[in-house]
Amino acid sequence: MTFGQLPYDVAHLLGGGMLLLSFVLLYQRRIGAVINALALQGAILALAAAWQGFMQGAPQLYLTALIAFGAKAVLIPFALRALLRRFDLHRNVETALGIGPSLVAGVALVALAILVVLPITAGSKAIAREDLALALSVVLLGMLMMITRRNAILQVVGLMTLENGLILAAVGVAGMPLVVELSTAALVMMLLVVGGVFVFQIRERFDTVDTSFLEIHRGERP
Amino acid sequence: MLRACFPAGPCRSPFAPRRAGGYTAARDSLPPAPVLTALALCLGFLVLLAAAAVPLGRHPRAGLLVHGGCLIAALGFAGIALAALLVGAAPEGLLLPFGPPWAAARIGLDGLSAWFLLLLGLTGAAASLFALGHPPGPPRTLPPFPLFLAGMALTLAATDAFLLLGGFELMSLASWALVAADHEKEENRKAARLYLIFALLAAACLVPAFGLLAGRAGAITFDAMRAAPPEGWRAAAVLVLGLVGAGAKAGLVPLHAWLPLAHPAAPSHVSALMSGAMTKIALYVLARLLLDLCGAAQPSWWGVPLLVAGAFSALLGALRANLEEDAKTLLACSTIENVGLVVLGLGLALAFRGADLGPLAALAAGAALLHALNHGVFKTLLFLVAGAVAHSAGSRRLDRLGGLIHAMPVTAGAALVGAAAAASLPPLSGFASEWLLLQSLLAGWRVGGIGVQVLAAAAAALAAMAAALAAAAMVRLFGLVFLGRPRSPRGAGAREVSAAERAALLLPAGLTVLFGLFPATLLSLAAPALQVLTGPAAQAPARGLWLVAGEAPSGYAPLFIALLLVLALALAWFLVRRRSPATTQRGPVWNCGFIDPPTHLPFGDPLTQPTAGGIAQPLRRMLGQPLLRARESLDMPRPGETRPARYAAGFEDPAGPLLLAPAARLRDRIAVQAEKLRDLTIRRCLSLSFATLVGLLALLAWLESR
Numbered sequence: 064m065t066f067g068q069l070p071y072d073v074a075h076l077l078g079g080g081m082l083l084l085s086f087v088l089l090y091q092r093r094i095g096a097v098i099n100a101l102a103l104q105g106a107i108l109a110l111a112a113a114w115q116g117f118m119q120g121a122p123q124l125y126l127t128a129l130i131a132f133g134a135k136a137v138l139i140p141f142a143l144r145a146l147l148r149r150f151d152l153h154r155n156v157e158t159a160l161g162i163g164p165s166l167v168a169g170v171a172l173v174a175l176a177i178l179v180v181l182p183i184t185a186g187s188k189a190i191a192r193e194d195l196a197l198a199l200s201v202v203l204l205g206m207l208m209m210i211t212r213r214n215a216i217l218q219v220v221g222l223m224t225l226e227n228g229l230i231l232a233a234v235g236v237a238g239m240p241l242v243v244e245l246s247t248a249a250l251v252m253m254l255l256v257v258g259g260v261f262v263f264q265i266r267e268r269f270d271t272v273d274t275s276f277l278e279i280h281r282g283e284r285p
Numbered sequence: 286m287l288r289a290c291f292p293a294g295p296c297r298s299p300f301a302p303r304r305a306g307g308y309t310a311a312r313d314s315l316p317p318a319p320v321l322t323a324l325a326l327c328l329g330f331l332v333l334l335a336a337a338a339v340p341l342g343r344h345p346r347a348g349l350l351v352h353g354g355c356l357i358a359a360l361g362f363a364g365i366a367l368a369a370l371l372v373g374a375a376p377e378g379l380l381l382p383f384g385p386p387w388a389a390a391r392i393g394l395d396g397l398s399a400w401f402l403l404l405l406g407l408t409g410a411a412a413s414l415f416a417l418g419h420p421p422g423p424p425r426t427l428p429p430f431p432l433f434l435a436g437m438a439l440t441l442a443a444t445d446a447f448l449l450l451g452g453f454e455l456m457s458l459a460s461w462a463l464v465a466a467d468h469e470k471e472e473n474r475k476a477a478r479l480y481l482i483f484a485l486l487a488a489a490c491l492v493p494a495f496g497l498l499a500g501r502a503g504a505i506t507f508d509a510m511r512a513a514p515p516e517g518w519r520a521a522a523v524l525v526l527g528l529v530g531a532g533a534k535a536g537l538v539p540l541h542a543w544l545p546l547a548h549p550a551a552p553s554h555v556s557a558l559m560s561g562a563m564t565k566i567a568l569y570v571l572a573r574l575l576l577d578l579c580g581a582a583q584p585s586w587w588g589v590p591l592l593v594a595g596a597f598s599a600l601l602g603a604l605r606a607n608l609e610e611d612a613k614t615l616l617a618c619s620t621i622e623n624v625g626l627v628v629l630g631l632g633l634a635l636a637f638r639g640a641d642l643g644p645l646a647a648l649a650a651g652a653a654l655l656h657a658l659n660h661g662v663f664k665t666l667l668f669l670v671a672g673a674v675a676h677s678a679g680s681r682r683l684d685r686l687g688g689l690i691h692a693m694p695v696t697a698g699a700a701l702v703g704a705a706a707a708a709s710l711p712p713l714s715g716f717a718s719e720w721l722l723l724q725s726l727l728a729g730w731r732v733g734g735i736g737v738q739v740l741a742a743a744a745a746a747l748a749a750m751a752a753a754l755a756a757a758a759m760v761r762l763f764g765l766v767f768l769g770r771p772r773s774p775r776g777a778g779a780r781e782v783s784a785a786e787r788a789a790l791l792l793p794a795g796l797t798v799l800f801g802l803f804p805a806t807l808l809s810l811a812a813p814a815l816q817v818l819t820g821p822a823a824q825a826p827a828r829g830l831w832l833v834a835g836e837a838p839s840g841y842a843p844l845f846i847a848l849l850l851v852l853a854l855a856l857a858w859f860l861v862r863r864r865s866p867a868t869t870q871r872g873p874v875w876n877c878g879f880i881d882p883p884t885h886l887p888f889g890d891p892l893t894q895p896t897a898g899g900i901a902q903p904l905r906r907m908l909g910q911p912l913l914r915a916r917e918s919l920d921m922p923r924p925g926e927t928r929p930a931r932y933a934a935g936f937e938d939p940a941g942p943l944l945l946a947p948a949a950r951l952r953d954r955i956a957v958q959a960e961k962l963r964d965l966t967i968r969r970c971l972s973l974s975f976a977t978l979v980g981l982l983a984l985l986a987w988l989e990s991r
Contacts, residue, residue, distance in 0.1 A: 159968065172979070175979065175982055175983060175986060176982075178986040178989075178990075179982050179985050179986045179989070182986075182989040182990075183985075183989065203979070206971070206975045206978070207975070209968075209971055209975075210968055210971045210972045210975055213968065218968075
């Protein structure tokens with residue numbers, strides 16, 4: 064299976080699409096656009112999983128695709144939007160590293176991922192090699208997003224991108240056991256993180272029970 | 286189950302046939318493998334003893350059991366070492382049924398390790414016997430003692446770097462627990478902390494040193510390392526790391542700061558073992574690493590760092606021994622001096638071997654080996670004497686003792702033997718080995734290169750000075766502790782120690798006399814060790830009962846000297862008897878013009894006797910000011926003032942301000958930097974791990990592209 068054959072090309076296209084969306088995530092300046100891109104990436108991940116399930120004849124991957132679509136393309140983006148609306152958060156992306164330098168760093172990371180993965184996997188099937196390189200790039204870009212953004216929601220988005228990359232790698236390897244379980248567990252973790260952010264925001268905004276919070280305002284403590 | 290590797294046919298060690306004098310007959314009565322089996326059994330016995338000491342700790346007879354067991358094991362070590370030296374042990378070693386994950390552990394004995402095992406057995410036996418007679422210490426001192434012995438024996442029995450370092454660390458940790466045994470006192474805690482730091486430094490240097498050798502050899506066994514000697518920067522790195530690592534444990538200047546603190550902190554039998562055996566184990570590691578494993582082809586300049594460090598250790602240790610006022614600290618400083626002398630011998634052996642001067646290399650190595658054994662025995666004796674005195678007279682401070690020769694005659698006799706040997710007086714053991722060492726130093730001009738020649742001449746001067754200073758220190762020690770009158774009521778009430786302790790003192794004292802009278806026999810016993818150090822053609826520098834200085838026409842016949850001394854003494858005694866009146870007459874003693882002591886000081890006013898500081902004064906002024914930053918201050922009241930005059934004198938070891946203080950500052954600076962990591966935000970923490978990941982991936986990519 065190599066260039067010019069349909070299964071390879073489609074898998075490659077979907078993986079490349081995810082990588083492209085990772086870059087899109089990096090250069091957005093509005094949080095709403097970031098969430099849209101994340102939903103799109105989740106949808107493409109679901110497509111990639113379904114395509115792999117069709118190609119490998121592994122029906123459990125359809126389940127993975129379903130879960131990915133339901134949670135990542137629909138549920139979590141809706142939740143994040145609700146969070147954004149309800150607490151009236153800043154709609155701007157606050158960066159620790161500028162947009163331009165982040166993109167340059169992202170390109171360097173993709174190059175690094177290719178340099179690492181391609182020689183290691185020499186000899187295995189081409190589709191796995193390319194997929195692994197793409198997945199590692201997505202993972203690294205997710206981590207890059209986590210450390211170059213100050214906003215908690217954007218850090219959660221980075222973590223989700225990272226997890227998308229892991230799932231992409233898992234579905235791309237034929238015969239990988241426990242893919243469904245892995246993706247479900249990762250999903251539960253993501254839901255917990257998003258829930259945690261909710262709780263954190265609520266406590267911070269309205270519902271604090273810590274009286275030391277008041278001392279600052281009364282001038283007893285700097 | 287133990288599996289022994291029997292060689293095909295009757296095994297004769299490669300060392301066995303070569304014997305000087307009357308030892309030419311190789312005795313094959315003992316097959317070699319049982320020697321190693323016995324060694325393994327002794328090691329296992331010690332470990333079991335340590336395990337048993339934990340639950341039994343508070344039982345009144347636990348000390349009896351543990352120290353009795355240690356005595357048996359130590360005697361076993363001495364016997365095993367003798368058998369290995371005379372007959373040879375199986376050169377293949379003995380496979381133990383356990384070990385590190387990659388291979389079973391293999392123990393073995395060659396000439397060098399057997400020689401040091403003999404030393405360990407003798408000193409361990411004396412120390413254990415002393416502990417048997419001594420009143421029991423706190424229970425927490427019991428389990429580490431057998432482990433300490435086992436660690437040292439394991440270091441010697443190792444045939445690969447892993448086992449050697451394991452034994453070395455076991456030794457360090459167990460002795461640390463013993464140094465920290467009396468941890469209620471602040472100074473003991475400080476000593477234990479410093480001791481641990483230096484033990485860590487030793488490990489941090491020795492592990493990479495062996496790693497460099499193993500990396501080149503591709504295996505960690507000694508055989509593989511010997512087959513692939515290091516070259517270039519690797520060799521230099523091994524030299525530096527080995528010297529620092531083993532030197533830190535042996536107490537070489539400038540890494541000696543822990544020694545004068547740790548020895549007084551430990552119980553007496555432990556400090557005897559630390560000084561007599563543990564520093565020698567470190568020297569064994571040094572000799573094994575630099576003289577054996579690095580191959581015989583190393584150049585002459587390899588001896589230079591050892592020469593310099595050894596000469597300065599000898600001088601500084603001997604000088605400090607003259608200034609210290611605590612008996613055990615004084616003995617610890619004397620240990621620094623003697624370790625320096627042994628390292629001097631090893632360095633000379635390296636220099637001679639590099640210049641292809643085989644007989645002279647054997648002479649220097651023989652001097653080092655002999656001095657290591659002799660010092661181990663007489664220093665054990667002296668530390669045990671210090672322990673007996675401290676227990677019986679209630680103090681270790683020289684200014685609170687005195688006149689103990691009347692109350693403790695046996696201890697005083699043993700101390701006299703030990704002090705005379707430490708002062709290198711013939712015909713005792715210290716003289717024989719220092720004579721050999723000075724002979725080899727005087728032959729130092731035969732190494733080519735003006736630098737080494739000048740260094741050898743300077744080292745000879747320093748070694749001679751150190752020997753003289755050591756003699757002065759021993760005169761001061763014996764005179765202040767045993768002669769004169771008691772200086773405190775507690776000292777006046779001293780009693781002779783128990784029978785077991787007396788036996789423990791007489792054993793090393795007898796060995797000191799014996800080793801002094803028959804050094805040539807001992808050296809021919811050490812011939813296998815010499816062959817390990819200086820090549821298979823090495824001959825012990827001994828002929829019959831004479832010591833000979835290589836090819837030089839000088840020799841030392843201890844029996845003859847002893848006979849002359851006995852004759853001279855007998856003649857003097859005879860003349861005195863002959864010329865003196867027939868009956869002893871007793872009359873009033875002139876008290877040097879002092880008034881009679883007051884009634885509350887029945888033993889006389891201590892201030893009328895010389896003090897430790899007073900005897901040290903001339904040397905402190907002469908040598909202490911340039912070398913030890915000695916200082917004196919006098920606060921004299923003006924006429925009419927009623928306050929007393931005050932005189933204060935002291936000194937500071939240069940290792941403190943030059944080594945320890947900068948190291949402490951560096952530690953503080955690093956700690957401040959490391960503390961900053963705790964204040965990082967979550968984003969910075971993530972960045973750290975992300976940077977690590979990217980760095981590792983980049984490393985992987987770089988490695989693949991090569």
